[in-house]
Structure formats: structure tokens, C-alpha cells
């Protein structure tokens with residue numbers, strides 16, 4: 672049951688974000704369909720998630736593998752689930768058959784594990800490599816230099832589709848602060864792509880959240896991961912579990 676007060680708020684937030692995405696695309700001379708909105712539901716009550724689906728949103732993201740699997744099990748509508756948080760090897764096998772996209776592959780070891788499990792699957796999982804472009808020690812992700820020197824290793828993984836890169840900019844209240852990080856990610860992608868001699872097809876750039884998604888779009892994001900802005904004005908009935 673979707674509470675009657677929830678739906679109109681959600682609907683207003685949703686269309687406002689879609690408009691903002693569309694204008695950022697227009698400003699940066701990108702096609703309106705070039706950017707996929709990925710709704711981050713990690714702090715969302717269950718009826719908010721149902722409301723989003725009713726609004727036509729089918730790309731949903733969770734940062735915890737267990738939460739993603741629990742929620743995926745409860746929905747019968749066709750959802751593309753995105754995992755955006757750290758994945759431990761022991762959860763990798765199960766998540767592969769549920770998540771359509773894994774944005775948070777943050778080491779060669781994890782990529783190797785995924786590749787091994789994927790060899791037994793009838794499809795090639797779509798993954799993005801998470802890059803720590805800001806160099807913050809508290810963050811997961813590949814070091815950009817390490818990644819550039821690992822192209823041969825990347826090309827050796829035959830059972831996964833490495834579709835692109837993902838990053839998080841430094842936390843800030845000023846959106847413009849994120850621009851260098853997003854630009855660096857795009858340039859890193861361009862370098863990897865050209866160094867791979869056509870072996871890698873890195874079409875996706877997953878970057879931009881509530882505070883900076885318009886800047887990310889201007890810098891080439893193909894997926895923006897938005898949580899808070901979608902649920903603004905709603906009060907949770909649950910205690911968030913983070």
C-alpha cells in the first residue's frame with residue numbers, strides 16, 4: 672500500500688529531477704536519452720520504492736548486497752538492479768544472478784572472482800570499475816595509475832563485460848567542486864579505451880549524486896545515482912539501516 676501523502680511528493684521530486692537531467696543534457700549538447708537515472712533506494716521505505724516503480728522507474732540501486740537481494744526477491748516487476756556499494760567475494764556469486772549492473776568492482780581480485788563465477792553463467796555480467804580519483808584514503812576503488820598499468824590483466828577477463836568506470840567525488844556542498852574528479856574519470860576512461868586498442872568498450876561513466884549530478888552530466892556521465900533528492904520531503908516510518 673502506498674500512503675496517499677507519499678505518492679504526490681514522490682511524483683513531484685521525480686519529475687523535477689527528470690527536468691534537471693534534461694536541461695543538463697541540453698546545456699552540454701547531449702541527447703536527452705544519453706543519461707540513465709539510477710534511483711538509489713538505500714534509505715527508502717518500502718512504499719517509496721513501490722511508488723517509484725509505479726512512476727515508471729525501473730533502474731534501482733542498493734549499496735548493500737544483502738539489501739539488494741532481499742528487495743529484489745519482493746518485487747515481481749521487471750527491475751534492473753544496480754549494486755553500488757562494496758562487494759565481498761563471498762557474496763559475489765549470488766549477486767551476479769540478481770544485479771544487472773555492478774558499479775563497485777574495486778579491485779583486480781574481486782574482478783577475478785566475478786570472472787570465475789561468471790564462467791558458469793549463461794550471460795556475461797555487466798560491471799563498472801570503481802575508481803578513487805580523489806585519492807581519499809577512506810575510499811574504496813582503484814588507484815587510477817594502477818588501473819592504467821593493468822590493461823593486460825583487464826583484457827584477460829573474458830566472462831565479464833567491463834562497461835565503464837564509476838566514481839564518487841569528494842563530499843562538498845558546492846557542486847562545482849566535483850568537476851575535476853568527474854573530468855579525471857572521463858579522461859582516464861578515454862586513456863584506458865585507447866590504450867586497450869579496441870579491447871575495452873568503456874561506454875558507461877557512473878558519476879554524480881544528489882549534490883552534483885548536473886556537473887557530472889556536463890562532464891559525460893551516462894548514469895547518475897540519485898537518492899536523497901528523490902525522497903526529499905518524505906519522512907521515514909522505519910529507522911534507516913544505512
Ligand SMILES: *Cc1c(COP(=O)(O)O)cnc(C)c1O
Nearest residue numbers: 711734755880881896897898899
Ligand atoms: C548513497 C549513494 C548515492 C546516492 O546519494 P545521494 O546523495 O543520496 O543522492 C550514490 N552513490 C553511492 C555509491 C551511494 O552510496
